[in-house]
Amino acid sequence: MQSSLKDFTSSSIHDPSFHIAFCVDDHYCRSMGATITSIIDHNPGVAFTFHVFAFAISDDNRRRFDQLSIQYGVTTQLHIIDPAIFKPFAHISQFSYYSPTIFTRLLIPSTLQGITDKVLYLDADILCMGSIAELMQLDFGGSAAIVVPDADETTRRRCAALQLSSQRYFNSGVMYMNVTSWMAQEITEKTILSILENGKNYRFPDQDALNVVLEGKIQYINRKWNFLYDLIHDLEKDHRQMRDIGPVGFIHFAGAVKPWNDWCLHASTDLFIKYHKRSPWADIALDPAxxxxxxxxxxxxxxxxxxxxxxxxxxxxxxxxxx
Missing domain, CATH: 1.10.287 (Helix Hairpins)
Incomplete structure (x- = not known):
């Protein structure tokens, strides 16, 4: 399944750079900028290629994304997805219930096939807290992806709901994809069909479907590579300082409150600002209310x-x- 793209420049499969992909809209470009600068800050000397997948991006955000390349000497590629790619599924009644945005990251492997054999997908509410050299050197074996376990309670509930025999469940905000294996096993097609056929039973449609389709086809790694930090946990106890979480690779602010919500008065905002102010989106204020x-x-x-x-x-x- 190939997406229709613009603003895309082909590169060799032998490109030595490390590829990282995001799926965002205009509102999340600001936070993505902080994610990217945090990665660059902790990984000097690494040649990165950053991919952004979107249905539309404003001219202003295009300019800022281009500025990343100039400011940090990294490669950037913007992929504009034509919604017509989903027309083959339009006859399935369930399809109309979902926004095409939930399918976006499923297009990453087919789009980057022939460009790179592996790509790290990240949500745009993540900050890098250290070197990712260990992650970059992982061996996939025959796995379609390398993933990180979700929180224990979430895992227990979703394994029961989805009847996962492995009793393992991952958070899809961090997925290190083996492009060749993913494509050979038709993971994208199977995941879309799983959403369309069973989505009414899924609490998190794309994440649940990925867990069902990828069961037995993935490797799990330490939670430090997707440390889930729920700010509501702190703020409902009026704890405004960051908890001690030890050394982590990625901290993922996956809850409803984000560190760019200046009104939350939590120290995570200072951490976000540290990287935000070094990005091309630095002049965009945090959410004041x-x-x-x-x-x-x-x-x-x-x-x-x-x-x-x-x-x-x-x-x-x-x-x-x-x-």
Whole structure:
């Protein structure tokens, strides 16, 4: 399954650079910029090629993405996906229930086939905290991907719901893909069909489907390569400093509150700013206040924990009005 692309320049399969891919929209380009600068900062001397997959990117974000190449001497490639690629699935009634964006990262291996034999996919709410040399040197064997276990409770619940005999479940925010094996085993096609046929039973449609299709075809590695840090856990106890998590490769702010939410008043914001200010998106301010009713409700709870009763009530009223 090949995607229709623009802004793509072919390179050799023998390209020695390390390839990393993101799937974003315009709103997440700012956070992706911090992810990329954190990777570059901790891995001097590594030749990187950064791929961005999107259905549309503004001219401003295109300019900033190009600036990355100039600023840091890395290779950047923008892949604009033509939604028409999903037309072969349009006859399946379930397809209309899902936004095509949940399928985007499934296009990475077919797009990069012939360009690189391995690619690291990362969510754009991740920061690199150290060298990735160990990760880069991993041997896939015959595995289609190398992945990281999800949290214990999530694993228990999803294994039961999906009836995974391995009793293992991964978080798909970090996936090191073996392009050749992935394509040979038709993982993309099988995952899309799994979503369309069983998606109503999936809590996380693409992640659950990937776990079902890839069971027995993957390697698991240490959680330090996708350390899940839920800011809500801290803020509902009014803990505003980062917990001691020890040495990790990637810290993944996978919860509903993100470190670029300046209103959360958590030390993770300082960590994000450290890399954000070195990126081409540095002039874009952090989110100064909650932007939707879900964030308003969470902020009201956080304020109550801080003893700010009046402000908590005020934001709760805003939440009720925005529902």
């Amino acid at each position: 909650p932007r939707n009713y879900k964030e308003m409700r969470m902020f009201s709870r956080f304020l109550m924990k801080r003893g700010e009763v009046f402000n908590s009530f005020r934001w709760y009223m805003k939440y009720l009005a925005a529902r």
